[in-house]
Amino acid sequence: MTDTPNGKDNDTLVRIRDLHFSRGARKIFDGVDLDIPRGGITAIMGPSGTGKTTLLRLIGGQLDPDRGSVQVDGLEVQKLSSKDLYELRKRMGMLFQSGALLTDLTVYDNVAFPLREHTDLPESMIRDLVLMKLQAVGLRGARDLMPSELSGGMARRIALARAIALDPMMIMYDEPFTGQDPISMGALVQLIRLINDALGLTSIIVSHDVKETAAISDYIYVISNGKVVGHGTPAALDSTDSDWVRQFMHGLPDGPVPFHYPAPDYAEDLLNQAP
Amino acid sequence: MLELIRQLGRTGISQFEKLGRANLFMLKTLAGFPGMLRRPGLLVAQLWSVGVLSLLIIVVSGLFVGMVLGLQGYNTLVDFGAEESLGVAVALSIVRELGPVVTALLFAGRAGSALAAEIGLMKATEQLSGMEMMAVNPIHRVIAPRFLAGFISMPLLAAIFSAVGVYGGYFVGVGLLGVDDGAYWSQMQAKVDLYDDILNGVIKSLVFGWVVTWIAVFEGYDTIPTSEGVSRATTRTVVYSAFAVLGLDFVLTALMFGE
Numbered sequence: 040m041t042d043t044p045n046g047k048d049n050d051t052l053v054r055i056r057d058l059h060f061s062r063g064a065r066k067i068f069d070g071v072d073l074d075i076p077r078g079g080i081t082a083i084m085g086p087s088g089t090g091k092t093t094l095l096r097l098i099g100g101q102l103d104p105d106r107g108s109v110q111v112d113g114l115e116v117q118k119l120s121s122k123d124l125y126e127l128r129k130r131m132g133m134l135f136q137s138g139a140l141l142t143d144l145t146v147y148d149n150v151a152f153p154l155r156e157h158t159d160l161p162e163s164m165i166r167d168l169v170l171m172k173l174q175a176v177g178l179r180g181a182r183d184l185m186p187s188e189l190s191g192g193m194a195r196r197i198a199l200a201r202a203i204a205l206d207p208m209m210i211m212y213d214e215p216f217t218g219q220d221p222i223s224m225g226a227l228v229q230l231i232r233l234i235n236d237a238l239g240l241t242s243i244i245v246s247h248d249v250k251e252t253a254a255i256s257d258y259i260y261v262i263s264n265g266k267v268v269g270h271g272t273p274a275a276l277d278s279t280d281s282d283w284v285r286q287f288m289h290g291l292p293d294g295p296v297p298f299h300y301p302a303p304d305y306a307e308d309l310l311n312q313a314p
Numbered sequence: 315m316l317e318l319i320r321q322l323g324r325t326g327i328s329q330f331e332k333l334g335r336a337n338l339f340m341l342k343t344l345a346g347f348p349g350m351l352r353r354p355g356l357l358v359a360q361l362w363s364v365g366v367l368s369l370l371i372i373v374v375s376g377l378f379v380g381m382v383l384g385l386q387g388y389n390t391l392v393d394f395g396a397e398e399s400l401g402v403a404v405a406l407s408i409v410r411e412l413g414p415v416v417t418a419l420l421f422a423g424r425a426g427s428a429l430a431a432e433i434g435l436m437k438a439t440e441q442l443s444g445m446e447m448m449a450v451n452p453i454h455r456v457i458a459p460r461f462l463a464g465f466i467s468m469p470l471l472a473a474i475f476s477a478v479g480v481y482g483g484y485f486v487g488v489g490l491l492g493v494d495d496g497a498y499w500s501q502m503q504a505k506v507d508l509y510d511d512i513l514n515g516v517i518k519s520l521v522f523g524w525v526v527t528w529i530a531v532f533e534g535y536d537t538i539p540t541s542e543g544v545s546r547a548t549t550r551t552v553v554y555s556a557f558a559v560l561g562l563d564f565v566l567t568a569l570m571f572g573e
Contacts, residue, residue, distance in 0.1 A: 099446075099447050101443065125449040125451070126449070128446070128447055128448070129449040131447065132447075133444070133447040139441050140444075141444075141445075142436075142439070142441070152450075153448045153449075156448070156449075156450045156455075198444075205448075
């Protein structure tokens with residue numbers, strides 16, 4: 040990674056340094072450093088509740104950290120004026136876990152939404168663009184459906200089509216594989232890789248589905264208890280010597296993360312009469 | 315005891331904090347108005363769902379409130395042989411008080427709760443967040459047109475309520491109870507003042523429209539994004555609106571008719 044004179048690192052799209060963030064008394068991030076390289080798929084993994092979604096919101100400027108910095112494409116996200124932040128967001132796509140489709144619009148209008156909001160393109164051109172994006176996710180035939188008529192996997196693919204409508208430089212995926220059946224899971228896994236490479240994007244996947252995520256990522260960060268506990272290529276993490284990362288990557292039931300939630304002694308607890 | 319005082323302090327602080335948030339929210343909403351001029355379609359769609367769809371309940375309620383007033387007014391006035399003044403009694407009570415107040419209460423129940431629930435659900439399903447990440451400001455795109463639609467609809471609905479109410483009184487008083495047709499209208503015409511009565515009623519309905527819609531869109535936007543949160547926001551919209559309308563009505567009445 041080379042630093043250019045203006046402080047903009049050409050290989051790194053997102054650079055996070057010494058990130059601290061807490062919700063109430065709970066510390067979510069306690070000094071996180073991350074570099075997301077351009078052009079690849081970077082996965083951020085960790086158990087539920089480690090603030091993976093929060094991290095995406097920090098990158099997107101929807102939350103402000105207590106301390107530390109988040110840079111996207113050389114811009115300090117938290118220091119941007121709201122106008123500049125909205126300009127930056129036009130170059131970011133985000134896929135929410137639920138899809139976050141607008142429920143009062145059809146599939147077609149959902150994909151057309153960012154185009155209509157941000158461009159003055161004539162309707163005929165919007166139509167072409169929408170159909171191209173829908174074709175890319177294989178759902179051109181579903182354009183007249185309402186979001187309530189879509190399965191979970193279809194909704195996510197439509198949301199993906201909407202996220203690439205403005206041809207962004209990066210896409211953030213929030214738990215894209217959760218609750219998918221094997222077929223739509225396979226379709227999504229393939230789509231994410233395909234779209235990343237075809238459009239020359241940078242993708243960030245936040246997930247705890249180890250197998251699927253590792254299959255398509257170029258680099259993985261594992262987060263736990265507010266810190267990065269391991270990072271490397273999928274192959275490197277697979278043969279890691281960190282107990283914690285091994286437990287997570289292989290889904291072992293017991294290890295550094297105990298199977299039992301902290302509790303008083305079992306025998307004593309059973310004999311104790313008080314409720 | 316100490317815990318009680320502490321609890322009181324916490325509640326007080328959080329209420330003031332909420333009030334502050336609501337005011338900032340209002341300013342951001344107002345900042346979204348210029349953008350709407352370029353997109354009148356958004357406002358029209360909301361005028362339809364907030365205003366036009368509330369018409370039925372307003373018209374029916376107005377009719378019955380007017381009819382009841384006609385009946386009650388007649389029974390009281392006839393003892394003094396003053397049943398000819400029924401038109402004035404009905405018109406003044408409706409135009410000054412019942413029109414704006416009852417319309418605002420119904421409006422909070424019909425349109426306010428719907429607004430709060432819709433916006434709250436949009437938040438719970440991450441649609442508002444999603445818009446933000448698509449670089450579309452949800453306050454400008456979603457809140458501002460709904461707020462303006464409510465503010466425009468409320469006085470119009472109150473005017474319709476009042477007009478229908480006066481006719482309700484007419485049907486009962488003149489149609490059923492035999493009050494003189496000409497007296498009903500001419501006394502009303504002589505005694506109801508455009509500025510003192512009608513204009514003040516319109517001012518009331520403007521204030522109520524502002525406050526009720528503000529409460530509704532803010533409660534929706536400030537929802538805790540769970541199903542329980544949405545249900546609480548809806549309830550709070552109706553309860554706070556009722557308090558605000560009745561309280562403000564007293565203040566406004568004291569200011570307008572107090573001397």
